[in-house]
Amino acid sequence: MLPAPFPSDHNPLIRKLESIFPLTEDERQALLELPLQVTVIKEDQDVVREGDRPARSFAILSGMTCTNKVTGDGKRQIVAFGIPGDMPDVQSLHLKVLDITVTTLTQCSLGFITHEDLWDLCLRFPRIAAAFWRETLVEGASFREWILNVGRREAYPRMAHILCELLVRLKAVGLAEDHACDLPITQIEFADALGITAVHANRVFQQMRADGLIETRGTRLIVLNWERLKEVGDFDETYLHLIKQGGAAA
Template identity: 65%
Template sequence: MIRKLESIFVLTDDERQALETLPMQVVAIKENQDLVRAGDRPSRSCLVLSGFACTYKMTVQGKRQIVSFNLPGDIPDLQSLHLRVLDNGISTISPCRVGFIRHEALRDICDRYPRIASAFWRETLIDASIFREWVLNVGQREAYTRMAHVLCELLTRLGAVGLTQDHSCNLPITQSEFADALGATTVHVNRVLQQMRADGLIELKGDRLNIPDWEKLKRVGEFDPTYLHLEDYQAAA
């Protein structure tokens, strides 16, 4: 969590120490388990410590639209600190370790450290920025570009918390889950991934993703990391 926050906000030593002592209940959770559901009124927020999760919405007919992938360091339901009723679900997509932090503890640390409250606010604003980018991605880009863009985002966000190496990372996301995220069928996702392999854009071995040509993948995916508002990118700019 600290590494994630420091990728978008500069923390002081005191603020970092306060976050390190934040009380939480750590639970190991299997894949495909809901952490929260739409309509819940949670009294705690969940921090993804390891593994992958997703935020999703459901149609009346039972079709799922994944609206974001949740990575280690994310607090995907931080908005529940201020919104009483959740309007989305959050589910694991791989085995996860999740830290549950009671809202009283979050409110207390925000009262004692106003800049931590600003960091949390910035995180929720960036979540909204990612949602906007995903609306554009699903609504206006072709499936091939759509997939390249999501892969670029995942690699960049994982890199921000130190979980990539030489444009390579673990990616325990199934083709069915990509289909739910991209608004495509599983068959179409399979064809896109096969074509991306043939074009030398990606290498997939099990859950391991390698990007042989990062600049080419970014061009194909029309990927500009501005919407992620990462400190390192802003400093470089």
Template identity: 60%
Template sequence: MAHSPNALMIRKLDSIFSLSDEERQVLGSLPVQVATFKPDRDIVRIGDRPSQSFMVLQGFTCVYKLTAEGKRQIVAFHVPGDLPDLQSLHLKVMDHSVATVSACTLGFIPHEALYDLCNRYPRITAALWRETLVDASIFREWMTGIGRREAYNRMAHLLCELLVRLKAVGVAEDETFDLPVTQTELADAIGASTVHVNRVLQELRADGLIRSRGTQIQILDWDRLKEAGDFDPLYLHLRQDGKA
């Protein structure tokens, strides 16, 4: 199981929903077609009618929308273990696009296999439903940040969120994680200019909250970063004390 491409998905679902051994085994047997993508490539586009969903195995993807003028707003980042387009099971036409941020390895699962799984295992249906509800919760938190927080606070909040999500699936150690995201992409995510994003990152470093080297981010003062970002992980709905 540990070497299966399904293992990260199982660990992610298990972080938000208590799975039985049988359910983990069934999820591990799902047919998955693994493919690699270069950075900045669309995986699914608005208007598409996909017949499969995908999970992120390596790398970062983003959900985005474009205005009529071609301005991009990133509304979510997805990390290993996530299922970014799970809603395409029931919403047949994509109303947004999903693209790679970094080089990615993705696992594609036919909708037919997911339908069959959900029909046979109602608790797995509930786990997948919970996954989409957590996505919606993250979206609400992002909207609050864009509408009511300053750029410095939005960036601090985003770094807190990514660390917690990456730790939940075991791909971040201690307070350090890989952030393969350009400043332009960060700007599109937090609703600021690239120049402002650069300034905010400098301020976070100068304040002793983070250290960065290449794509590596190290959190130097977790409590102060949480305070700066007004970060409460409640909206991530991670299991606490074994309870979903």
């Protein structure tokens, strides 16, 4: 069960699922009662590795992770950033051998759930199984958007696009407001996500600041011109398939 600091309305997993799928009170309660083994893992540690055969999955309760692949000569490509509420390896419930590595970017609190308990939950609550299925479909849509971003946009709009995505996702789970959020991602990590060098990523950030698009204060990102940032990044949040105000799913 999640620790006391996470009541129902602030439970990261519930918040994430409800950002893409409407849950009933019974379903929310079932998620609250999931037996979790909560573990704190320091930054820059692999939680699961490509080739693993895990018997459990995990939800991010706090902190950030990245899902990545590594070439034979050691070059890393980040293919997704994980935020609180995400279950980056939920596919291991069906795909027994992992083809990804998930690494902590910050110190993270992770809730591990055995596959046996996940199967039991999904059998007892088919709509929760549908919510997990929708989550994997949204993840696939995000991968397609990332391929487009890295393959067809220049570095400046690439960065704008990923900043827009992160801000929208964090806002959907209550971790951003007024176009500002904590974003503890280094320029090296952004570079690995965008397929550019860290030096190039630094130059892009400097240019964005000079252009009046963003401001950074330590790990805090403040977007000064949201509409312009979306325009520069060619950003349309449809691929995130978030539930809109009033309960309609996109």
